[in-house]
Amino acid sequence: MRIVFLGPPGAGKGTQAETISKEKKLPHISSGNLLRDAVESGTTTGIHARQYIDKGQLVPDQIVVDIIRDRILKNDCKNGFILDGFPRTLSQAKVLDEMLKKLGNKLDVVFYFVVSKESIVLRLSGRRICNTCGTNYHIKFVPPAVDGICDKCGGKLYQRADDKLETVQERIRVYHEQTEDLIAYYKKNGILKEIESETNIETITKNILDAIKGVSQNASCINLGVV
Numbered sequence: 001m002r003i004v005f006l007g008p009p010g011a012g013k014g015t016q017a018e019t020i021s022k023e024k025k026l027p028h029i030s031s032g033n034l035l036r037d038a039v040e041s042g043t044t045t046g047i048h049a050r051q052y053i054d055k056g057q058l059v060p061d062q063i064v065v066d067i068i069r070d071r072i073l074k075n076d077c078k079n080g081f082i083l084d085g086f087p088r089t090l091s092q093a094k095v096l097d098e099m100l101k102k103l104g105n106k107l108d109v110v111f112y113f114v115v116s117k118e119s120i121v122l123r124l125s126g127r128r129i130c131n132t133c134g135t136n137y138h139i140k141f142v143p144p145a146v147d148g149i150c151d152k153c154g155g156k157l158y159q160r161a162d163d164k165l166e167t168v169q170e171r172i173r174v175y176h177e178q179t180e181d182l183i184a185y186y187k188k189n190g191i192l193k194e195i196e197s198e199t200n201i202e203t204i205t206k207n208i209l210d211a212i213k214g215v216s217q218n219a220s221c222i223n224l225g226v227v
């Protein structure tokens with residue numbers, strides 16, 4: 001199954017993608033993580049991408065599309081994937097459709113995470129990440145047992161540079177300007193499903209899994225020639 005998680009930054013896409021990825025045995029592909037890996041490795045792509053990431057702006061389409069294409073062509077994506085944070089522009093969405101068409105595939109479902117601006121700001125500005133194992137915390141909602149230290153591995157927790165308040169505001173602005181158009185695009189394609197994301201993590205996971213069951217059932221009906 002080929003799934004996209006769409007929604008503003010801080011909507012909980014990454015957290016849910018992690019869980020659903022394990023549950024459904026599908027690779028979790030986060031464009032943000034892939035770009036941050038490139039920044040960490042100091043590649044030419046990473047150095048270029050960093051200028052945009054640190055300002056809360058979108059990295060140029062060509063860079064992100066190339067990274068995603070390479071990832072999707074890997075063997076573990078043969079039976080599907082969960083894309084988190086990609087596509088983010090109409091042009092990325094169209095390239096993705098073309099990419100999948102060439103492989104004889106298409107997207108099965110796009111989950112649109114609906115959340116208020118107030119929640120986004122609260123969630124992102126309180127987010128902390130382990131510098132060793134990558135586990136996410138929140139200073140108020142999911143605090144570690146010991147301040148600043150990861151419960152799982154003892155690594156140090158840090159705040160992403162782009163989770164600082166001014167950059168969060170810019171990321172939200174960019175989302176409205178460049179990513180929101182995708183809602184109409186996927187609605188028109190008939191594959192958009194809204195996920196109310198103000199509620200607790202477990203309920204959101206359950207709602208996504210239930211919705212996925214519906215999508216699978218439709219797919220098997222089509223395979224059986226029932227429709």
Ligand code: AMP
Nearest residue numbers: 031032052053057058059064085086088
């Ligand atoms: P995320 O971890 O998804 O919040 O992404 C962090 C940052 O990486 C974004 O603010 C952008 O600068 C960049 N980024 C991630 N995904 C994309 C994308 N699909 N297109 C352009 N830039 C992206």
